Amino acid sequence: MSGLREAKKQETRRAIMQAAMRLFSEKGFEKTSIEELARAAGIGKGTVYGYFPTKSDILHAFCEDELECLRQELTANADQEVPILTQMVRIYMAEFMKITENREFARIFMQQTAFPRDVDLQRHLAHEDNYFALLFPILEKAQERGELRRELELLHITGHFYGLYLLLVSAWFSGRIATEEAEEALTDLFRQALEGLQPQKTLNSITDNGNE
Amino acid sequence: MSGLREAKKQETRRAIMQAAMRLFSEKGFEKTSIEELARAAGIGKGTVYGYFPTKSDILHAFCEDELECLRQELTANADQEVPILTQMVRIYMAEFMKITENREFARIFMQQTAFPRDVDLQRHLAHEDNYFALLFPILEKAQERGELRRELELLHITGHFYGLYLLLVSAWFSGRIATEEAEEALTDLFRQALEGLQPQKTLNSITDNGNE
DNA sequence: CGGAAAAAATGACCACGGTCGATTTTTATG
DNA sequence: CATAAAAATCGACCGTGGTCATTTTTTCCG
Numbered sequence: 001m002s003g004l005r006e007a008k009k010q011e012t013r014r015a016i017m018q019a020a021m022r023l024f025s026e027k028g029f030e031k032t033s034i035e036e037l038a039r040a041a042g043i044g045k046g047t048v049y050g051y052f053p054t055k056s057d058i059l060h061a062f063c064e065d066e067l068e069c070l071r072q073e074l075t076a077n078a079d080q081e082v083p084i085l086t087q088m089v090r091i092y093m094a095e096f097m098k099i100t101e102n103r104e105f106a107r108i109f110m111q112q113t114a115f116p117r118d119v120d121l122q123r124h125l126a127h128e129d130n131y132f133a134l135l136f137p138i139l140e141k142a143q144e145r146g147e148l149r150r151e152l153e154l155l156h157i158t159g160h161f162y163g164l165y166l167l168l169v170s171a172w173f174s175g176r177i178a179t180e181e182a183e184e185a186l187t188d189l190f191r192q193a194l195e196g197l198q199p200q201k202t203l204n205s206i207t208d209n210g211n212e
Numbered sequence: 213m214s215g216l217r218e219a220k221k222q223e224t225r226r227a228i229m230q231a232a233m234r235l236f237s238e239k240g241f242e243k244t245s246i247e248e249l250a251r252a253a254g255i256g257k258g259t260v261y262g263y264f265p266t267k268s269d270i271l272h273a274f275c276e277d278e279l280e281c282l283r284q285e286l287t288a289n290a291d292q293e294v295p296i297l298t299q300m301v302r303i304y305m306a307e308f309m310k311i312t313e314n315r316e317f318a319r320i321f322m323q324q325t326a327f328p329r330d331v332d333l334q335r336h337l338a339h340e341d342n343y344f345a346l347l348f349p350i351l352e353k354a355q356e357r358g359e360l361r362r363e364l365e366l367l368h369i370t371g372h373f374y375g376l377y378l379l380l381v382s383a384w385f386s387g388r389i390a391t392e393e394a395e396e397a398l399t400d401l402f403r404q405a406l407e408g409l410q411p412q413k414t415l416n417s418i419t420d421n422g423n424e
Numbered sequence: 425c426g427g428a429a430a431a432a433a434t435g436a437c438c439a440c441g442g443t444c445g446a447t448t449t450t451t452a453t454g
Numbered sequence: 455c456a457t458a459a460a461a462a463t464c465g466a467c468c469g470t471g472g473t474c475a476t477t478t479t480t481t482c483c484g
Contacts, residue, residue: 008450009462033440035465044464046443055441103330111323114382118315124386149411152404160404163379167371170326170378174336192364192372196408199361220480221432245470247435256434258473267471 296354
């Protein structure tokens with residue numbers, strides 16, 4: 001029966017991940033060897049490579065799982081009537097707080113996510129598309145409400161917000177933005193993006209400028 | 213005389229870089245071993261580590277040098293009377309074209325630049341500050357001309373553009389944006405940033421909307 | 425110049441990530 | 455159940471990045 005084999009594989013995969021996360025957290029990513037990790041998971045070293053192509057892929061898979069879960073949760077429970085600025089800040093701040101829980105994890109994950117190896121492209125694109133599918137309805141609603149310009153493509157808007165999120169994380173790594181300042185910084189950034197960097201040519205005080 | 217020793221060190225450093233770049237280009241970064249590289253530079257393996265802490269630091273130092281040079285050139289020759297959109301696109305596109313000349317180099321460089329290891333923080337910040345010092349006058353002039361809102365901090369504006377640049381590079385890696393489309397994409401992105409994602413509350417046709 | 429001290433160069437060495445052919449386990453089939 | 459094919463497991467093995475004790479070179483100073 002192929003179901004049994006499949007179940008066992010899943011179990012092994014879980015065991016590897018679990019052992020990996022425990023050890024990576026305890027001793028750090030670099031200091032944990034594959035051999036050690038395999039022993040902790042109760043398998044041989046070579047077996048690990050039947051499940052993950054590289055060491056950092058184990059970490060990446062874990063982070064992706066966690067974020068996937070978080071995103072589902074957030075976009076499902078989103079109150080779509082709230083201003084788009086608030087919604088975007090909430091979504092990306094959740095992602096930020098999650099990812100920055102462990103600096104080393106975050107670095108490896110972000111490096112691979114933002115600038116993926118060619119081998120990972122397929123998987124990467126699939127995940128991204130998946131994410132877009134969650135974000136698009138929210139942005140579309142905002143367009144309908146008149147909060148976002150209708151002539152802009154959803155992909156471009158998503159990209160704009162995502163770019164600013166990348167900046168936030170990058171600035172956090174370089175120590176320019178502390179964890180406590182992150183929300184304010186992201187809000188400023190997103191507000192800037194919405195209002196525009198150039199002066200409004202008109203009365204812009206009628207908008208929800210000061211609703212923070 | 214300590215001048216002689218110093219000169220020799222510089223010469224060795226140059227030799228390492230030169231050999232590294234030749235080999236990395238020919239055979240790829242991963243496929244080039246430090247031993248091999250050292251031989252090509254006419255020195256012993258261990259000596260390399262007296263000049264660069266890790267293998268990828270050799271590559272990173274090279275890229276940083278090249279970009280530093282490019283930036284100096286560009287910001288010096290900038291025509292500060294041209295619209296800020298054009299100027300920013302020109303600067304970041306030059307950076308983009310340079311960095312994407314070699315995909316492997318680009319990946320390693322961007323990964324380390326956007327999400328640097330703690331060990332590299334000091335050097336990283338110094339370089340960034342240096343870059344800001346080149347960008348700020350340009351943005352300041354644009355503020356004075358009324359092209360950028362005066363109440364925004366220069367650092368935030370820089371960050372905004374830089375974030376969108378990060379997005380461009382990331383999208384290039386994932387194959388969402390081809391090299392030939394990059395300039396148009398970046399222009400769109402920057403224009404979006406200037407005009408704002410939300411609808412202008414007024415007549416926005418008087419601006420230089422269609423000057424491309 | 426002599427020789428001690430500091431700096432730099434070196435390659436044997438180590439630990440680890442990843443590979444691979446041999447071996448075991450599971451599945452499919454008559 | 456027998457047996458062959460397929461899948462999964464394994465650890466010895468390889469090449470490499472990075473370290474370090476030792477050696478060589480340079481500097482300094484009487």
